[in-house]
Amino acid sequence: MTTTAASSVAAGRCDLGHLDALESEAVHIFREVAGEFENPVLLFSGGKDSLLMLHLAVKAFTPGSVPFGLLHVDTGHNFPEVLDFRDRTAEKHGLELHVASVQEYIDSGVLTERADGTRNPLQTLPLTEKIAAGKFDAVFGGGRRDEEKARAKERIFSLRDEFSQWDPRRQRPELWNLYNGRHAPGEHVRVFPLSNFTELDVWQYIARERVALPSIYYAHEREVFHRGGMWLAPGDWGGPREGERVERRRVRYRTVGDMSCTGAVDSDATTVEQVITEIAASRLTERGATRADDKLSEAAMEDRKREGYF
Structure with missing residues (x-):
């Protein structure tokens, strides 16, 4: 308290x-x-x-x-x-x-x-x-x-x-x-x-309490490729496939799970305050925007x- x-x-x-x-x-x-x-x-x-x-x-x-x-x-x-x-x-x-x-x-x-x-x-x-x-x-x-x-x-x-x-x-x-x-x-x-x-x-509380997070939650340069409307990270899990081009973009992650189903978002937010401003303007939930596993079916x-x- x-x-x-x-x-x-x-x-x-x-x-x-x-x-x-x-x-x-x-x-x-x-x-x-x-x-x-x-x-x-x-x-x-x-x-x-x-x-x-x-x-x-x-x-x-x-x-x-x-x-x-x-x-x-x-x-x-x-x-x-x-x-x-x-x-x-x-x-x-x-x-x-x-x-x-x-x-x-x-x-x-x-x-x-x-x-x-x-x-x-x-x-x-x-x-x-x-x-x-x-x-x-x-x-x-x-x-x-x-x-x-x-x-x-x-x-x-x-x-x-x-x-x-x-x-x-x-x-x-x-x-x-x-x-x-x-x-x-x-x-x-x-x-x-x-x-x-x-x-x-969550982010306002993190800002108030100064909770440390992995750097992946803030904007950084990263190799990604496009699939299913999301920017995914290449890796041994099976990406990219033939025809999927890897490029370097400035991104951050709103939620973090398996690399194969967690997408990055384009972002310049490098501080907690900038992330809060970005989220306040968003019209998509973090899972709706960045989690392919929730798109497998309606339920x-x-x-x-x-x-x-x-």
Whole structure:
């Protein structure tokens, strides 16, 4: 809580600013989970939303340490600079980092490489098996309701069955910030502390709190090629194809996932303030503008959530 917000509370007022209210809600969620569940874990890729979650978790438990570890599903096609940032951050906070490797599942023959080269749809099995093996009963995710319509209708506490699958009909009411974490043996709960943040809120909070991010989120010169209306980074994952020309452009990334499905946007925004101005003028959500995996079908995200993906 900021000094201004703390002063307001001490004075008996309840006039929290917008970002203070979002922060307070997220801190409350982290503490609720820590008090109610035995073995939580935080999904952590080194991207902006997971970094923001970790920042809020640190706030929630200061001066103590964060009472849970981190979990990342590494597709083998992640951006190297983001993975480096992930590792440095986990080490900085002294947190255990659990990694589920899609490449290991492909090498063992359990999963088969897709013809289009994208591995995002292949993350579900490594994720769900890692959750089961680690006996994690609550898994924090950075999903936000403004990102995509399937995420917009999901609760903050999202019950998953013994197969990690999501059934919209089993969602529970969440009135007055009361959350129901009850689950049967083998089930777990996915928890979304950033549900009510928007992309603009995220960046305004990052600016206020001076949260460090990988350089990929700011404008930089990079080799890219055009496919499906997006600028993709070349790599071993299968790009570019014949006829796709690589060129050097000044770009940045609004969201960071698998290189095969995450597009860059043309940008001159090199500071947080410039990024905020750019986002405020945008008419497309970050996933709608830059994530090819959400364009596979009209209900691509919801289909994957039902199977166990976030």
